[in-house]
Amino acid sequence: NAGVTQTPKFRILKIGQSMTLQCAQDMNHNYMYWYRQDPGMGLKLIYYSVGAGITDKGEVPNGYNVSRSTTEDFPLRLELAAPSQTSVYFCASSPLSGRAGNEQFFGPGTRLTVL
Amino acid sequence: EDQVTQSPEALRLQEGESSSLNCSYTVSGLRGLFWYRQDPGKGPEFLFTLYSAGEEKEKERLKATLTKKESFLHITAPKPEDSATYLCAATNQAGTALIFGKGTTLSVSS
Numbered sequence: 001n002a003g004v005t006q007t008p009k010f011r012i013l014k015i016g017q018s019m020t021l022q023c024a025q026d027m028n029h030n031y032m033y034w035y036r037q038d039p040g041m042g043l044k045l046i047y048y049s050v051g052a053g054i055t056d057k058g059e060v061p062n063g064y065n066v067s068r069s070t071t072e073d074f075p076l077r078l079e080l081a082a083p084s085q086t087s088v089y090f091c092a093s094s095p096l097s098g099r100a101g102n103e104q105f106f107g108p109g110t111r112l113t114v115l
Numbered sequence: 116e117d118q119v120t121q122s123p124e125a126l127r128l129q130e131g132e133s134s135s136l137n138c139s140y141t142v143s144g145l146r147g148l149f150w151y152r153q154d155p156g157k158g159p160e161f162l163f164t165l166y167s168a169g170e171e172k173e174k175e176r177l178k179a180t181l182t183k184k185e186s187f188l189h190i191t192a193p194k195p196e197d198s199a200t201y202l203c204a205a206t207n208q209a210g211t212a213l214i215f216g217k218g219t220t221l222s223v224s225s
Contacts, residue, residue, distance in 0.1 A: 004158075033212070042119070042202070042215035043159075050211070058212060090158050102147050102206045104213060106158035 002026050004107035006091050012113045013081040021076040021110050023091030031094040032074040033104060034058075034066065036087040043090065049074055081114045088112070117142045117207050121216035128223050131192045136201055136219045139185040144208030148186050150179050151202040153218070159202055193223045 007022045025032065030051045035043040045058030049068040063085060065077040074093075078085060088111050092104040122137045140148065147166055151159035163172040165181040172179045176197060178189040188201055200220045204213040 031211075040217065042217045043204075043213070044215075045212045048212060056211075092158075102210060102213065103149070103161055103164055105161065106151075108158050109156075 004091055004093055004105055006089075006107040006110050008110060009108070010111045012115060013078075014115060015081060015083065017081050018077070018079050019081070019112075021078070021089055021091075021112075023074045023076065023107060024072050025074075025091075025093040025105075026072065027093060027095075027105065028071060029093035029095050029105075030071065031104075032068065033092045033094075034064070034074070034076045035090045035092065036060065037090060037109075038087050046076065046089075078112075083114050086112060086114045117205070117214050119203055119205050119214050119216040121201075121203050121219050123219060124217070125220045126222070128190075128193055128221065130194055130223055130225045133189070133191045133193070135190070136188040136203075136221070137185060138188070138203030138216055140203075140205045142205045142207045142214065146206045146208065146210045148181055149204045149206075149213060150186070150188055151204065153200045153202055162201075190221070193221070195223050195225050197221060198223045 004025045033048045034046040037043045044060045047066040049055045055066050088109050090109050091107045094104045119140045150162040153159045163179040168183045170181050176191050180187045200218045202218045203216045
């Protein structure tokens with residue numbers, strides 16, 4: 001199992017550009033999440049999905065969009081990139097909710113800089 | 116508002132010097148308390164889940180405990196390879212998202 005994979009690892013964007021951060025998992029997990037991590041701050045939830053076709057906003061969704069067409073993939077779209085979106089982005093997945101359902105498994109992250 | 120607070124922000128230990136990291140939480144209807152380890156440039160790595168007060172989990176030199184207000188991560192006789200940032204997180208009654216603390220950065224010198 002590769003676990004949770006993310007591409008790209010690094011990216012520099014200009015203000016106003018758009019891009020998609022890719023995330024895939026091969027553990028057949030229903031739940032998937034996107035977080036951002038800023039220096040000295042805890043991880044903040046951007047969006048999450050409880051299954052294919054179902055997504056919902058987290059704590060900091062503004063400026064982002066997601067889709068979930070398959071169980072495996074959960075891309076995060078940035079439209080009109082702004083310097084405030086400079087951060088490290090982590091994708092995570094977890095099994096169906098239950099006693100063990102919230103043990104989230106994280107990808108290696110995408111470091112994004114917006115200039 | 117649900118909140119998770121970790122202390123200290125940073126901790127420096129000598130190899131073999133045991134200590135504890137603190138995680139205090141105010142979460143409505145705690146469903147789970149989680150500890151993760153994060154190495155520089157990597158994603159968080161799952162360590163433990165605790166579900167109810169009084170519960171304890173151990174893994175090598177690490178032991179996690181839980182009370183009704185806080186959790187502790189005890190590190191016994193640490194080694195330099197234990198150096199990392201340790202993250203605490205909780206889920207509330209809704210149980211969907213993890214609420215993270217800011218982490219404690221541990222440095223262990225030989």
